[in-house]
Amino acid sequence: MSVTIRDIARKLNLSITAVSRALDGYPDISAATREKVRQAALEMGYVPNRAARQLRRQKTDTIGYILPVSSPQHTESFHTVFMEGMSEEAAIHRYDLLISTAPPSSPEEQSIYQSWIQSHKVDGMIINRIQLHDWRVHYLAGQLFPFCALEDSGDDLDYPRVEVANQAGMTALVQHIHQQGYQRPAFIGGPVNLKIQQDRLQGYLDGLQITGLPYDPLLVETSDLTGISGYLACQRLLSSNFPPDAILCINDDVAFGVMRAIHETGLRVGRDIAVTGFDGLQESGFTTPSLTTVEQPVHEIGRELIRILLAEIQNQSAIERLRRITPSLQIRESTQK
Amino acid sequence: MSVTIRDIARKLNLSITAVSRALDGYPDISAATREKVRQAALEMGYVPNRAARQLRRQKTDTIGYILPVSSPQHTESFHTVFMEGMSEEAAIHRYDLLISTAPPSSPEEQSIYQSWIQSHKVDGMIINRIQLHDWRVHYLAGQLFPFCALEDSGDDLDYPRVEVANQAGMTALVQHIHQQGYQRPAFIGGPVNLKIQQDRLQGYLDGLQITGLPYDPLLVETSDLTGISGYLACQRLLSSNFPPDAILCINDDVAFGVMRAIHETGLRVGRDIAVTGFDGLQESGFTTPSLTTVEQPVHEIGRELIRILLAEIQNQSAIERLRRITPSLQIRESTQK
């Protein structure tokens, strides 16, 4: 099979202990032997067996993440960038990322959590798309299992996380479109129990208050965060007796669908109806017209989550357990008359 | 720590051997004990320790995939859907997906391959974005390590893979725009050594031949598959003395950038210049105007790759090792005058 520590020991007429210590850089071994061992290991192409090491150390050097997937084909492009960020940071620390998919809050999701944690498949978990009173937070905190979350579940628990100023970001958008002269902004949100929905909706309401624009419950619509659902929600809004002249969307994907729906009615995005997104995906700069949005450093957020989680796993209390991130307003064509 | 097979044995006054066999459903154990053991395991919340099992069985129930990442932020949305497909199919078979990122053909990539395979971290690999004479194919085939590839590396090796009819798809696009009355189609491709570049470029050339449209080397541009690079390539094309009246792009992301660039010059996509993509991403139906493209069942391709790989791992020679997939032409607004 593969080269093991034994093979090296045999070749050099050393005990496996000596080899093991030489490779792990323990100080109680002569420099000469250490060098000899390292050399041999390199030549023979030795790579430690993960399973054995894990069994012995009770650590896996692996971090788990469950891709939230609603309906197969409709996906938010947020995920790719997010995962790349996590994976990159993990790789730097020689950790791997273990991935599975499950619909949020499904039995599958629960069983994956249970199985990964109980069977020691991962050392820690990353949680995304958090919900109010998210069961995962309670479960993991209860098990004293290391994890790091994107956003807060609104419980009174203190756990490591990254928070984005969603509310303020949405409020800034309302102020911006108000300045541009739009009078009747609608909001297309997501599932009610999502934390970002709470925050962004509240930001919208705050914005109305600050600018003195009227609040009309008929102008609040719901999507499932995908382009398709944004498209449909927009059609509902436009068919009303007193349609909006601006549509603020919970994320960029929804906004893409909204722009499409507007285009199909013959109206012009910007001139007739303003549209805004949230996330600042690469594509948002390439739509026609380009999309005004709130840009989050998604890649960096992914990295930061991993950083905090690893510190948590290694019990480095030095690092901050709560990182707040301020997204930036990107003003583009979709909000110009 | 956690509940082990030992704890169950102790509780039931059985040997650990008996327990192990009962749980794995071996036939040489009385139905009564088997039930008793299963019951106890359930009650005690027993989950087998993966590391121990791996060490013993020399299998990991994990499949590896390396996300090809060029420059951090510019990403192809193809990946998310692809990974979802793989992850879903893997989950069905109770396999996990292990992910890392690395630039294609980089030293990092090589070291991940080596480390994962030598250290038995995964049972098989999925290869994407294959290049001509891809080193990974040679490496894995040389090691007799199970893998499954998307596309063929053009070597004379027989290995399990999924092939999409790229060439025919691109030819169909050329024929389509010719029918629509466009006379001077350009092609924006990707890195020369990519297999899809070879195929799609050849498809373009074939298309010219069939339709009798003239070939002009000045009309062939290069991108790195991202929207940004498509944007830039398009600017180069448009600034020429004799610009194209249609632009065929190697993928949808490039096409998005191209549409953006055209829009900025004041020209109209469709009426003035046709644009086509390749992949059939969700977003392609939502751009303005919507994008004519060749749709690949990306999700299904991901699943199929896993299916074939698992059969390979389990030495089920029953299953077909080569699956050919025919993509479908999606005619939309970007190619209507």
Added chain:
DNA sequence: TTGTAGGCGTTATCAA
């Protein structure tokens, strides 16, 4: 500075 020995939790071989 080096070696011996035991064990991490499972599974497989063999004997009872």
Added chain:
DNA sequence: TTGATAACGCCTACAA
């Protein structure tokens, strides 16, 4: 049908 026992490859007291 069940039970001892020995690995799988690595790490670490402890002893030499």
